[in-house]
Amino acid sequence: MNSGPPIYVTQPFLPPLEEFIPYLEKIWNSKILTNNGPFHRELEQAQCRYLGIEHISLFANGTLALVTALQALRITGEVITTPYSFVATSHALLWNGIKPVFVDIEPESFNLDPAWIEAAITPQTTAIMPVHCYGRPCNTEAIQHIADNYNLKVIYDASHAFGVRDDGGSILRHGD
Template identity: 75%
Template sequence: MPASPPIYVTQPDLPPLETFLPYLQQIWDSRALTNGGSFHRQFEQALAEYLGVPHVSLFTNGTLALVTALQSLRIAGEVITTPYSFVATAHSLMWNGIKPVFADIDPVTLNIDPAKIEALITPQTTAIMPVHCYGTPCDVDAIQRIADDYNLKVIYDAAHAFGIRRQDGGSVLTHGDLSVLSFHATKVFNTFEGGAIISPDARSKQRIDHLKNFGFVNETTVVATGINGKMSEFNAALGLLQLQHVGRAIERRAEVERRYREHLADVPGLSMLQEPAGVTRNHSYFPVMVGPGFPVARDALYQRLRDAGILVRRYFYPLISEFSMYRSLPSARPDLLPVAHEAARQVLCLPIYPALTQADQDRVIDLIKG
């Protein structure tokens, strides 16, 4: 009997291929492949309307969007950020010659803990870069109060936060000076590869758009040392089509999460993050924490599932602060980041995506229960 196909922690949600073919035909007919073509312009407008944000600048990926967001605000010196994230968060700082300063995280949300930020501020601090981890909004009000008190910029790594809204109905992406999205294949909303910067006004968007196109203003004028970060027409066209399907995809993710919460609620030693109140969520990840009361250690459970073809991930282990290019920073000392280290030792992200069948989800649940 052939082995079952692997179950990945996530799987890209794609529209039916036949629905994408007319878009491809238009690209072939126009011969416009990049440089702000028709689909690029349509997608920026449609995405801004869908997300409820003022301005969107599309990028070829989220990492270049982070790098450019920092450049657009002329950030230098030190930036306070979280060690509990994907490495692109801190890498974007290093690419700009900025020193990351790591603050510990909140034990409930796993987002940067505002109570830890203020003590890390020095005369060299110019900004805060929080992450809406797993799509749970940061304490944006507390972070903004600190930023205002010390005249700091705030750039949100919102890679997980597509479509997240707070109780007041406003998009979480409108907080801070800029927010950065990722449309990577692993995300709730994907364009194969892609990203975006959400900016509050036309002037900010104009500077960002110059920077993502080598700094060009027109054919003969270059105003900044920009980079080639433009999204192609292919990716923009896919994004337009994906907007028609993302609502259904999020609903299906919510169903998967509900079943996990129902069937794993009483497993000793296994805990789940609290569902944030007053937030419209996107169910981008489903992390569980494997604590001391569970029959085996987190890594043993990880291996049990992997051996069964269930490719769970330890998002985020190791911490960014443990990688060789960061561990020598004073703020990377483990004793300064106890909550982040505890989370990294316990976290396990379970498979969650629209095409996950109930039978496959039951396999995951049964193996966890042992």
């Protein structure tokens, strides 16, 4: 029996529709509804400024961004990663035919523990894919040191960490 309006677990905050109508009119007038339209480019430029980076490419979601990064870097074989993440981190590897090798996390940060990475490296290891969990940056210095010693690529899943900075600036400046 329904006793009132629905109760939502989560619900988006939407500003008044009147604020969007001028933008919708511009889209209708330009007839550009797909990627690389004026609003797409404007958002990329604004995010570059906000994040303090030179280039950015928008994707529909973080999974597609990871899949593309792995393909662009021609990653194969095995990749060391964390099991403590949304399943998309592992899916990006599996969908590219790459074997995820799970390494434990640091109990304080919930990030990939660099102390366990070296023991997991095999001749098939080509990269490390840490996750900046809950907006807390990984130990990028230790991870890069290991990657450099073993000639491995580093691809960070920063889906949890939009706009996060460390002492040197944007965390997006780390990795390959």
